[in-house]
Structure formats: structure tokens, C-alpha cells
Amino acid sequence: MTDLPLLDRQLLFVSGKGGTGKTTIAAALADLSARRGRRTLVCEMDAKGSLAAAFEVPTLDFTPTEVEPRLFAMTMNTEDSLREYLRLFVRIPLISRLGPLAHTFDFVADAAPGVKEILGIGKLCHEVRERHYDLVVVDAEATGHIVGQIDAPRAIHELVKVGIVRDQTEWMLEILDDPARTGLVVVATPEEMPITETIELVHTVRTTTQVDVAAVVANRVLPEWFSPTDSAMFDALMSSGAQAALVAELGAKVGTVARAAALARARGSVAAEQLRTLRDGVPADVPLLLVPEMFTRGAGRRMVARVADALADVVQ
Amino acid sequence: MARRSGTRQLADLFAVKEMVVVCGSGGTGKTTVAASIGAQVASEMGGRVLVLTVDPARRLAVALGLGELGIESAGHVPVQVPQEAFAAVGHPCRGELWVAMLDTKAGWDDLIRRHAPDSATRDRILANGLYRNITGRFVNSHDYLAMEQLHDLHASGQYDMVVIDTPPSRNALDLLDAPGRMREFFGSRLLKWLTVPFRSRLFTVASKPFYQVADRVLGAQFLRDIGEFFALFQTMEDGFVQRASEVERLLTDEGTTFVVVTTLETAPAREARYLAEALRARRMPLGALVLNRVLPAEIRQVGVSAAASRLHDMTVSPSNESLQRVAAAAGLPPDDAARVLAEVADRFRETSVAAANEAERRRELEALVPLVVAIPMQPTDVHDLAGLLTIGRSLTGQI
Numbered sequence: 001m002t003d004l005p006l007l008d009r010q011l012l013f014v015s016g017k018g019g020t021g022k023t024t025i026a027a028a029l030a031d032l033s034a035r036r037g038r039r040t041l042v043c044e045m046d047a048k049g050s051l052a053a054a055f056e057v058p059t060l061d062f063t064p065t066e067v068e069p070r071l072f073a074m075t076m077n078t079e080d081s082l083r084e085y086l087r088l089f090v091r092i093p094l095i096s097r098l099g100p101l102a103h104t105f106d107f108v109a110d111a112a113p114g115v116k117e118i119l120g121i122g123k124l125c126h127e128v129r130e131r132h133y134d135l136v137v138v139d140a141e142a143t144g145h146i147v148g149q150i151d152a153p154r155a156i157h158e159l160v161k162v163g164i165v166r167d168q169t170e171w172m173l174e175i176l177d178d179p180a181r182t183g184l185v186v187v188a189t190p191e192e193m194p195i196t197e198t199i200e201l202v203h204t205v206r207t208t209t210q211v212d213v214a215a216v217v218a219n220r221v222l223p224e225w226f227s228p229t230d231s232a233m234f235d236a237l238m239s240s241g242a243q244a245a246l247v248a249e250l251g252a253k254v255g256t257v258a259r260a261a262a263l264a265r266a267r268g269s270v271a272a273e274q275l276r277t278l279r280d281g282v283p284a285d286v287p288l289l290l291v292p293e294m295f296t297r298g299a300g301r302r303m304v305a306r307v308a309d310a311l312a313d314v315v316q
Numbered sequence: 317m318a319r320r321s322g323t324r325q326l327a328d329l330f331a332v333k334e335m336v337v338v339c340g341s342g343g344t345g346k347t348t349v350a351a352s353i354g355a356q357v358a359s360e361m362g363g364r365v366l367v368l369t370v371d372p373a374r375r376l377a378v379a380l381g382l383g384e385l386g387i388e389s390a391g392h393v394p395v396q397v398p399q400e401a402f403a404a405v406g407h408p409c410r411g412e413l414w415v416a417m418l419d420t421k422a423g424w425d426d427l428i429r430r431h432a433p434d435s436a437t438r439d440r441i442l443a444n445g446l447y448r449n450i451t452g453r454f455v456n457s458h459d460y461l462a463m464e465q466l467h468d469l470h471a472s473g474q475y476d477m478v479v480i481d482t483p484p485s486r487n488a489l490d491l492l493d494a495p496g497r498m499r500e501f502f503g504s505r506l507l508k509w510l511t512v513p514f515r516s517r518l519f520t521v522a523s524k525p526f527y528q529v530a531d532r533v534l535g536a537q538f539l540r541d542i543g544e545f546f547a548l549f550q551t552m553e554d555g556f557v558q559r560a561s562e563v564e565r566l567l568t569d570e571g572t573t574f575v576v577v578t579t580l581e582t583a584p585a586r587e588a589r590y591l592a593e594a595l596r597a598r599r600m601p602l603g604a605l606v607l608n609r610v611l612p613a614e615i616r617q618v619g620v621s622a623a624a625s626r627l628h629d630m631t632v633s634p635s636n637e638s639l640q641r642v643a644a645a646a647g648l649p650p651d652d653a654a655r656v657l658a659e660v661a662d663r664f665r666e667t668s669v670a671a672a673n674e675a676e677r678r679r680e681l682e683a684l685v686p687l688v689v690a691i692p693m694q695p696t697d698v699h700d701l702a703g704l705l706t707i708g709r710s711l712t713g714q715i
Contacts, residue, residue, distance in 0.1 A: 019343020019584065050583055142342065192373045192697060194343070225659065233656045236646040245645035249638040250630065253623035256614045260667050261660040263612070266695035295666040298673070299582035 005316035006214055006287075007033045009183050011128050011175065013138045013211075015146040015201070016187030017194040021219040023050040024299070025187050025291070026139035027073075028307035032315065034071035035308070038134035041127060045120055045140050045149070047075040056300040072133070081119040088126075089164055117152035118165070125153075125172040128181065143186070143197040147204055150176060150184070150211050176211055183214025188278060190221060190271035199281035206283070216282050220293045222271045225264060238262060289314045323713030326689050329603050330357050330712065333573045335470060335566070336479045336603070340577035341587040345608040347372055348698050348707065349577045349691070350481035351380070355413055355701065356708025359402055362410035363476030366394055366469060370418050370462075370483045379700040380415045397701065405702040414475070418462055418483065427461060431555030441548045460494040463563045470566060492567065492598060495560035573603030578681070580607055580674035585681060592684050605685040606711065607678060609693045615671045624668075628661035 006012070007029070014026040023044065030042035041064060044051035052060045052075075055067040062080035064072035127136050141149045153169040153176065176182050186201055188194040202213050226234055236242060238258060246254050279288055291310045296303050330336070330353065338350040347369055354367035372380065380397055394416040402409035425442065432438030466480050566572060574595055578588035588605065595602045614620070630638050631654040643653035682688050691710055698707060 017343060018341055023583070049586070053582070053586070189343070191343075192699075196374065223663075225663065226656065230652075230656050230659070233646075233648055233652055234660070236648055237642070237653065237656060237660075239646060242642060242646035245642045246627075249642060250626045251619070251623055253617065253619045254627055256612070256617065256620045257624045257627060257660060257664050260612065260615055260664060263693060263695055264663065264667060267693070270696055295669050 004180055006183065006185070007036065007038070007135065007315060009135065009181055009214065011124065011136050011138070011182040012185055012214065013140040013146065013150060013183070014185045014187060015140045015143060016217075016219075017197045018142045020187045020189045020194045022142070022187050023054055023139045024303060024307055025185070025217055025219060025311075026137050027051060027054040027304045028311055029185070029315075030071055030073075030135070030137040031068065031304055031308040032311055033135045033137070034068055037070070039070050039072075039132075040135045040137065041072045041074065041133040042137045042139065043124065044073075044075045045138060047077065051075065051139055054300065054304050076120050076123065078116050078119055081123045085119060085122065089168065117149050118156055118169075121149060121152050121176075122168065122172060125175050128175055129171060143201045146184075146201070147209065150205075151209050154209070173210075179212035179214075183212050185215045185217060186213070187217045187219050189219050190274035190278070192274065195274050195278045195281070198278065202282055202286065213286050215287045215289055216278070217289045217291060218275055218278060219291045221275065221290050222264070222268045222293050224268050224272055225261070231265065234261070234265065323689055323711060325687050326604055327361075327712035329573060329687070330477070331361060332571075333603070334477055334571035335466070335569075335573070336477065337466075337482065337567070337572065337574045338480065338577060339482045339574060339591055341584045344577045344579050344584050345691075346577045347481045348376070348704070349575070349606055349608065349711075350479050351376065351415070352698075352704045352707035352711065353575070354415070354477075354479045355397075355704040356712055357477055357479075358411040358413035359407050359409045359705060359708070360712070364412045364414065364474065365477045365479065366414045366416060366475045368416050368418055368462075368466065368469065368478060368480040370481050372417070373697075373699065376699050376704075377417075401701050405705065407705055411476070416469075418465060427464065427556075428552070430464075431552040431559070433551050433555070437548060437551050441545075444545055444548065460560075463494050463567075464559060467559070467563045467566055492594070492600065495563040495567075499557050499560045567600050568598075570601075573601050575604050575606055576602065576685075577606045577608055579609050580677045580681075582677070585677045588681060589684060602685060604687040604689060605681060607681070607688065607690040610678075610690040611667065611671045611674055611693055613690075615667060616675055621664075621668055624661050624664040627657055627664075631655075631658040631661065 012026075012029060014022050014029065016022045016025075026042055026044075030040045033040040042051065044060065047060075049059075051073055052058065055073055057065060057067060057073075060073050060075045062074060062077045062084075064074040067073045124136055124138060127133060140146055153172040156165060157169040157173065184205055186198050188198040198216060202216065205211055205213055225231070237246075243255060243258065246258065275290075282288060289311065291307055291314075294303060294306050294310075296306060336350075336353060338346050338353070340346045350369060351367050351372070354365045357363070358365040380395075394414040397413040397415060399409050399412075402413075428438055428441050432441065462480070462483050466478065469475065469478050576588050576591050576595075578584045592602055592605065630636055630642075633639075634650040634654050636654075639654055639657075640650050642657075643650040646653060678688075678690075689711055691707055694703075694706075698704060
């Protein structure tokens with residue numbers, strides 16, 4: 001919607017169907033931002049250990065860890081965020097132990113109206129408001145839950161009529177509704193389900209919330225092996241006559257190499273078609289950023305760096 | 317290539333189990349695997365099989381007959397996949413395959429209707445303004461509801477086997493822990509605090525700080541509204557708690573087995589390991605690990621990389637005699653053949669690296685779970701019954 005470069009904003013939510021590489025993309029965006037001299041925080045909402053693995057640290061918690069120069073990483077934790085919230089806004093002097101509240105808090109946080117969501121989004125907006133960081137990148141909820149997360153302040157605003165919480169939702173909404181400050185990035189791999197969910201999510205966010213859809217990232221895009229002409233030639237080389245000749249010249253194992261190529265080509269075609277569906281299904285004014293499949297050895301800092309390099313080419 | 321012994325054991329496993337719970341992280345192909353298991357068992361072993369699915373891709377849903385009724389309206393009424401559909405793909409069905417979608421939208425309404433002690437209470441909750449807001453916006457009942465629906469279908473006695481594709485939870489364990497946590501909530505002090513009127517005589521010293529904080533943070537009116545809501549909620553305690561206990565028993569029952577699905581990428585594999593360990597800790601029987609979209613095993617065989625190198629060398633000069641013979645057999649000019657084959661050889665390196673990574677992660681996983689079966693990567697996605705049966709057959713070793 002705005003022409004504002006993605007990384008010039010203050011708060012970026014990275015969402016997408018599970019398995020599409022949200023964490024890697026979030027980490028890479030944060031890495032790129034830090035490289036460009038901006039003090040950056042990346043926060044994993046759903047403490048699964050994926051963000052820690054991406055930066056190859058044993059663990060992350062509510063207190064940010066500096067994983068690279070200017071790049072800080074943390075995980076959201078409902079109890080810690082509640083404690084901080086009470087300390088900052090309600091000014092209860094002694095909440096060192098929440099007592100029985102802590103014991104049952106997890107369930108309440110999941111089942112009771114919006115507690116977990118509001119604490120999470122509140123913490124993020126708080127960091128943005130206080131300008132502790134130039135950019136906060138959120139490794140956010142998956143497509144099924146992200147709307148509930150970003151919509152939490154509005155929902156609470158309508159539900160709760162007075163009280164501290166309500167007052168606070170107002171400044172949160174100011175940040176979230178401002179496209180110059182907040183944006184949503186949706187990640188999809190070129191597969192049917194992620195693409196369907198991405199198209200639906202973009203539509204839902206645009207029609208039911210005020211949050212700006214800043215970009216869609218097509219992740220792990222397979223290279224198209226051949227041009228159409230070359231593809232036809234490859235078919236000719238896969239004919240039984242040609243295969244027999246190859247085996248005669250180079251040995252039986254060359255058949256495996258050829259079959260691997262055929263499989264890769266087939267997958268590449270499926271992916272290319274999915275990508276077309278994605279481009280057609282997402283409004284034309286939403287930038288579509290392509291990140292290629294990385295054939296790397298592991299999924300840690302090296303992977304994050306390579307994805308950041310790929311994003312550097314397509315992100316202003 | 318699936319180990320013959322692995323697939324045989326999987327067939328044996330499915331022959332004796334009544335409930336198969338398919339779990340794993342998002343994007344691993346859980347839904348397809350769950351549907352494949354159901355299709356294969358119904359087709360080859362017979363019996364009445366129900367597959368409870370969460371979120372099938374549109375094409376697959378249509379292929380299974382869920383699309384005919386409209387995906388939204390199908391609710392959780394089971395639909396039978398016609399016998400003709402099996403015959404049409406050359407695999408007549410010995411038994412019956414039924415499919416139902418987990419009804420995740422009506423979630424709480426259904427739970428309330430089921431557990432409310434009387435129609436008056438039920439109506440008050442359903443009509444409560446706060447209830448609409450809460451359940452509509454925030455409450456994720458999917459996990460608990462999935463378990464309740466599973467329990468009901470099993471208890472109906474109408475199916476020889478129920479296969480459940482689990483909902484995409486934030487944390488796969490949310491699903492398994494849902495019944496227990498529902499029970500805990502009803503016994504919790506917090507629920508008692510939430511239901512005690514603010515100025516009541518029952519107001520204790522312990523709960524006072526909680527109320528003071530809640531009052532300032534949320535406002536007194538909201539607190540009262542919430543209190544009333546939870547007071548209504550508490551009248552359903554017995555129903556919820558009893559059902560939750562039954563569901564928990566079902567998950568640890570001898571007739572239940574868990575199948576964890578994963579691909580051999582880093583994050584899903586890590587999640588699978590975590591799931592396997594968590595199931596063990598909860599004494600829930602882990603029957604098998606299914607590796608999905610696995611690269612062909614032949615890629616890792618001795619001599620293949622060398623063959624790729626020789627292929628590359630052959631393409632360097634168009635006057636190479638081997639190249640010319642191959643080009644002739646394909647009916648192509650030598651330099652075109654060279655260009656295409658060079659691409660094939662060079663890209664093989666990438667595939668080789670991916671296969672090596674996969675093999676390492678596979679070794680780590682096989683050390684954890686005795687029964688591991690692999691499904692090879694397919695050239696296209698599975699979106700019909702024929703595809704499901706292909707997958708199903710590779711799981712149980714019947715090719």
C-alpha cells in the first residue's frame with residue numbers, strides 16, 4: 001500500500017502457514033536490518049526453539065540476547081510479559097512471585113479472552129513506542145491465528161469499557177494502524193495449501209483490520225531447470241533409446257542422475273504453476289518477493305545469512 | 317526405498333488398531349498421509365474406516381466427496397467415498413471409506429450444547445454478549461474439540477477404525493494435553509476467583525490482591541461480566557471433566573496408536589523428535605514415524621556421483637564421441653544435447669547435498685523410533701483417490 005521500503009518501518013509481523021519458513025525469513029529480515037546499521041529486535045511469539053536454532057544459540061528467552069552486532073533476539077513468554085506489564089503500568093511494587101496465579105496462568109492465557117494475545121502484542125508495541133529498537137521483527141503466529149493476534153487491541157478496545165488496559169489499546173492501535181510504522185509480511189512456499197491460505201489471509205487482513213500488508217514472500221522457490229525448448233530436448237534425452245545410449249557410454253548409474261533431474265523438473269513445474277496462482281491471487285499493489293531454495297548443508301546462521309543476501313536483492 | 321520389514325510392520329499395526337492419531341508439524345503432508353492410511357486400510361484390509369480431517373486442500377476435498385456438499389456445510393457429518401471411485405482406479409474397496417471434516421468453527425457452541433446442565437443455562441451462555449466476543453475472537457477450542465469429536469466417533473461403535481488428522485496447533489502437544497488442561501482449569505483456584513463476586517463475603521485474603529489488580533487493569537464492570545460468564549461456565553464442570561477424563565483414557569488405550577509424520581528438513585525433523593519424546597513421556601503409544609517426500613534412495617548409492625562427473629566431462633566438447641552417440645540416439649544436435657546434459661550433471665550436485673542432509677537426519681530419527689517408513693517424493697502433488705492409494709500402498713508395502 002505504501003511505497004515505504006520494508007525495512008524502514010518500525011514493526012514487521014512475519015506470518016505464514018506452518019512449515020513455510022517464517023522463522024528463517026523473520027531472522028533474515030532482522031539480520032539484513034542490523035547489517036544496514038539499524039538496531040533490531042526479532043521476537044519469536046511461539047517459543048518452539050526455531051529462532052534459537054536459526055542463530056545457533058542454545059536458548060532464547062524474554063530478555064533479549066544480542067546474537068549479532070545490533071541484532072537482538074527474544075521469545076515471548078506470557079508469564080514474563082504479565083510480570084513486566086504489571087511492573088510498568090500497574091505499579092504493583094512486589095510481584096516477584098505471582099503465586100497460584102502463575103500455576104494456572106498458562107491455561108487462562110489460552111482460554112480466557114485475549115490475555116495471551118494482548119500481552120504479546122502489548123509488549124511488542126511497547127518496544128516500538130519506547131524506541132528501544134529501530135525495527136522490531138516478529139516471528140508471528142501462523143496464518144490461522146495471526147489475525148487474532150494483530151486484532152487483539154481492537155477487540156479488547158471494544159470489549160472493555162474502562163480501565164488501564166483499554167487506555168493502552170489506544171496507543172497500540174495508533175502504531176498498528178499506521179502503515180508507515182507497521183506492516184505484515186506473509187510467507188508462502190510454492191505449494192497449494194500455503195498459497196491458498198496466503199491469498200485468504202491477505203484478503204482477510206485487508207478487509208477486517210487496518211494493518212498494512214507490506215509484502216508476500218514466496219520462499220524456497222525452486223529453480224526452473226530448463227527453458228521450454230530445452231525441456232523438450234530433455235524429454236528426448238529421457239527416451240528409452242537415449243537412456244540406453246547413456247548407460248552404454250557411462251554406466252548404469254547415470255540413469256539415477258537422469259531420473260533425479262526428471263523429478264526435479266517435475267517439482268519445478270508444479271512450483272512454477274503455484275507461483276503463478278499466488279501472483280494472480282494477491283492484489284497487484286502488494287510486492288511479491290522471491291527467495292530461492294537454498295541447497296545448504298544445515299539450517300543455522302549460514303542459512304539465515306544466505307536468505308538475507310537473497311532478500312537484500314529484492315528488498316529496497 | 318521403504319524397508320520391506322518396516323512396511324510389513326505398519327500393515328500389521330493398522331490391522332489391529334482402532335484409532336490412529338496422525339501428528340506432525342505443519343507442511344509435512346499429515347492430511348494426505350492420514351487420508352492415505354484410511355483409503356489403504358479400507359481398500360485392502362476391509363472394515364468401515366473413518367478419516368477425520370482438518371483442512372484438506374480443495375482438490376482433495378472434492379475428490380473425496382467433501383466438496384459436493386460444500387466444504388463449509390459438510391460440518392462433521394461423515395460422507396462415504398463411493399465404492400465406484402475405488403473401482404474406477406482399479407482398486408475395488410474391500411471395506412468402506414468415510415470422511416468427515418472436523419467442525420472447527422462451531423467449536424464452543426457445540427461444547428456448550430453438549431455440556432450445559434440444562435437448556436436454560438445453555439441458552440444463557442449462548443446468548444451472553446461476552447461469550448460471543450470471547451469465543452469468536454480469542455478462544456482456540458480446536459484442540460479440545462478435536463479430541464471430543466474423536467472420542468464421540470469412537471464411542472459410537474460405528475467404525476472399525478478412525479484415523480484423525482490433527483489440527484495445526486501452535487504446539488503439537490496442545491492437542492494431547494487439551495483434555496488434561498480442561499480438567500485442571502475447572503479445578504483451578506483461578507476459576508474460583510473469577511466466579512466470586514467482587515464484594516462477596518467469600519472474598520478471601522489470598523484473592524484480594526488478584527482482584528485489586530484485575531479491577532485497576534480491566535475495570536470493575538468487565539470483571540463482573542467476566543465473573544458472571546465464568547459462573548455459568550462452572551455449571552458445566554461435571555460434564556467437561558468427565559468427558560475430558562474419558563478422552564485422556566482413549567489416548568493411552570491399547571487400541572490407539574500415534575503416527576508422527578515429518579519431512580527430512582531440519583525444523584520438521586526437530587519437531588518430530590520432540591513429539592516422539594513427548595508421546596513417550598505421556599505414555600501414548602507411538603506406532604510409527606512416517607518420512608514424507610523423501611528423495612529417491614538410489615541417489616545415495618555408490619557410483620552415482622561419479623557417474624554425474626563423467627556425464628559432465630562428456631559434455632565439455634561437442635566433438636566427444638560418446639556425446640555424439642547419445643545425441644544421435646535422442647535425435648538432437650550434439651551441442652544442444654551437451655548443454656542440456658551439462659545442466660543435468662551440474663544440478664545433480666545440489667540434489668546430492670540435499671540427499672546427504674536427509675540421510676543424516678533420517679539416521680537420527682531412526683535411532684529414536686523403531687518403526688520408520690518412507691514415502692518417496694512424488695513428481696506431482698496428491699489430489700485424488702488414485703494418489704492417496706499410491707501413497708497408502710507404499711506405506712504398507714503393497715506395490
